[in-house]
Amino acid sequence: DAKTTQPTSMDCAEGRAANLPCNHSTISGNEYVYWYRQIHSQGPQYIIHGLKNNETNEMASLIITEDRKSSTLILPHATLRDTAVYYCIVTQGGSEKLVFGKGTKLTVNP
Amino acid sequence: NAGVTQTPKFRVLKTGQSMTLLCAQDMNHEYMYWYRQDPGMGLRLIHYSVGEGTTAKGEVPDGYNVSRLKKQNFLLGLESAAPSQTSVYFCASRETGRGHSPLHFGNGTRLTVT
Numbered sequence: 530d531a532k533t534t535q536p537t538s539m540d541c542a543e544g545r546a547a548n549l550p551c552n553h554s555t556i557s558g559n560e561y562v563y564w565y566r567q568i569h570s571q572g573p574q575y576i577i578h579g580l581k582n583n584e585t586n587e588m589a590s591l592i593i594t595e596d597r598k599s600s601t602l603i604l605p606h607a608t609l610r611d612t613a614v615y616y617c618i619v620t621q622g623g624s625e626k627l628v629f630g631k632g633t634k635l636t637v638n639p
Numbered sequence: 640n641a642g643v644t645q646t647p648k649f650r651v652l653k654t655g656q657s658m659t660l661l662c663a664q665d666m667n668h669e670y671m672y673w674y675r676q677d678p679g680m681g682l683r684l685i686h687y688s689v690g691e692g693t694t695a696k697g698e699v700p701d702g703y704n705v706s707r708l709k710k711q712n713f714l715l716g717l718e719s720a721a722p723s724q725t726s727v728y729f730c731a732s733r734e735t736g737r738g739h740s741p742l743h744f745g746n747g748t749r750l751t752v753t
Contacts, residue, residue, distance in 0.1 A: 563741065572643075572729050572744030573682070616681065627672065627733075627742065628698060631681035 533617045538634040541611075547604040549633050551617030554598040560621050562593060564602045566613040567632070573616065576602065607637045641665055645730050645745035652720045652752045660715040660748050662730030669735040671713035672742070673697075673705065675726040682729065688713055689735075720752045 534552040541547040553562065561580050565573040577584055577591045579600070584591045590603040604611055616632040643664045652658055662671065669690050674682040674697075684697030688707040702724060704716045713732075717724060727749050731742040 561739065565742070570727065570747065572731075572746045573742070574744070575741035578739055578741065614681075626684065626687060626695075626697065627731075628684055629674070629682040631679075 533619055533630055535615075535617055535630060535633045537631070538636070540636050540638060541604075541607045543609060543637050543639050544606055547607040547611065547635055547637065549602040549604075549615050549617075549635060550599065551602070552599045553617070553619045556597050556619050560619050562591065562597075562600050563618050563620065564589070564591065565616045565618070565629075566611075567616070568610075568613040573629075576615075607635075609637050609639065611635065612637045643730055643732055643743050643745040645728075645748050647748060648746070649749045650751070652717075652750065654721060654752060656720050657716070657718050658720065658750075659717075660728055660730075660750075662713045662715070662732075662745060664711055664713075664730075664732040664743070666732060666734075666743065667710070668732035668743070669710070670733045670740075671707065672731045672733075673703070673713065673715045674729045674731065675699065676729060676747075677726050685715065685728075720750075722752045724750065725752045726750060 563578045564576040567573040579591045593600045614632040646661045672687040673685040683699050686705040688694045691710040694705045706714045727747045730745045733740045733742050
């Protein structure tokens with residue numbers, strides 16, 4: 530599975546959009562981009578995934594560049610409850626081994 | 640539908656003691672995983688299983704053993720606990736891949752080895 534690079538930490542003002550970048554320059558054609566988040570010490574929670582096209586669900590939007598070498602997770606109106614560690618991973622749909630990096634610690638400030 | 644359930648939630652062991660962490664899922668998922676998480680670190684994969692009766696090593700398998708005798712259960716064993724195994728342990732499961740297959744996580748087991 531392709532490796533990912535994320536900033537260690539980011540800050541965002543409450544009510545503003547939070548844009549979390551992820552670099553995955555070695556991604557291959559059949560690999561998906563997945564985003565998870567971990568609030569405090571809970572188990573990580575699935576947010577969104579994509580292959581080539583931009584995706585949106587009730588939690589977030591995912592923008593994938595045309596060359597697929599990077600992506601951005603967008604939380605359109607961040608709240609204090611969105612403070613968490615966000616993980617970007619890249620993997621084939623049926624890949625057996627799923628490896629996480631250290632993620633981005635997002636702090637939403639009042 | 641409980642999802643992924645981990646037992647126990649908390650445990651304190653003395654060095655050299657053994658224990659087994661249990662993960663149970665009720666979603667009929669084929670793949671199951673054990674991760675550990677240490678302060679300031681991300682999740683590190685210990686072992687995983689792609690089906691009943693199968694197991695494989697992850698990134699940090701030393702000091703741990705696993706078994707998947709039933710599809711719904713994935714057990715993580717520590718034969719002789721060491722302080723370096725103090726951590727939060729997360730279990731996860733997912734369907735086999737035909738396209739999109741996200742991980743579902745339990746809420747963790749907090750283990751302290753003194």
